Amino acid sequence: MKNEYDEIIEIFKLEKQSFEKRKEKIENISITSKNWSSSYLDFFPYSSIINQLKPAVIYKEEKIPSIKNYYLKDELIFACNNENESWGSLFIEYDDKSKKSFLFVENDDEDMVLQQLNIAYVQDKKYDKILSYVNDEDNDEESLTVDLFEYDEYDNIKKIIRYGFFEEKSNILPVREFDFSYTENKVKIFAKDDLGKILLIYDGKKR
Numbered sequence: 001m002k003n004e005y006d007e008i009i010e011i012f013k014l015e016k017q018s019f020e021k022r023k024e025k026i027e028n029i030s031i032t033s034k035n036w037s038s039s040y041l042d043f044f045p046y047s048s049i050i051n052q053l054k055p056a057v058i059y060k061e062e063k064i065p066s067i068k069n070y071y072l073k074d075e076l077i078f079a080c081n082n083e084n085e086s087w088g089s090l091f092i093e094y095d096d097k098s099k100k101s102f103l104f105v106e107n108d109d110e111d112m113v114l115q116q117l118n119i120a121y122v123q124d125k126k127y128d129k130i131l132s133y134v135n136d137e138d139n140d141e142e143s144l145t146v147d148l149f150e151y152d153e154y155d156n157i158k159k160i161i162r163y164g165f166f167e168e169k170s171n172i173l174p175v176r177e178f179d180f181s182y183t184e185n186k187v188k189i190f191a192k193d194d195l196g197k198i199l200l201i202y203d204g205k206k207r
Helices: 002-015 018-025
Strands: 031-039 066-070 075-081 090-093 096-108 112-123 126-136 142-150 157-165 170-183 186-192 198-205
Touching: 002 126, 002 142, 018 096, 018 112, 126 186, 142 198
Parallel strands: none
Antiparallel strands: 031 066, 066 075, 075 090, 090 096, 096 112, 112 126, 126 142, 142 157, 157 170, 170 186, 186 198
């Protein structure tokens, strides 16, 4: 995990104070479309499910409160809390080999600073590895999770293996496995905990 930590912390430090530059760039882009959602959209397929969160509900009309999502063509590039952008502003970057999301929030000094950085590494248009790093300086906490992806012969996600640490580097999380089972356009996701117990955490439409 040291290599993943060193890799993401280097990018985090470089981007920590980049909010104003990123906001100015977004303001100068002609947005193709927008919608609103009950929470931030999944960074990768089923991420809300394996993080034990409710999947976002998308609205065509604005609701208060909600998350406002801006798109360039079909790609989400910016999202923010529509009551107060300082409560959370998310920027997303894309290239051929990765996708990155940068979540900025206002700290105790009322500065907009980077708090969460996600990096998805892509091979052959499929997710290969996800790094998710959270740094809450006000509470002196940092967390990192690493998700590794395996696929079946139809390029469906077959397994996600997760490891990392929570709130401090010495608090190592147990390795978790998420297994996917498909029937036509439906999927079941099973989670194996650190004791080897298997739980069904999702049974619904394939995404």
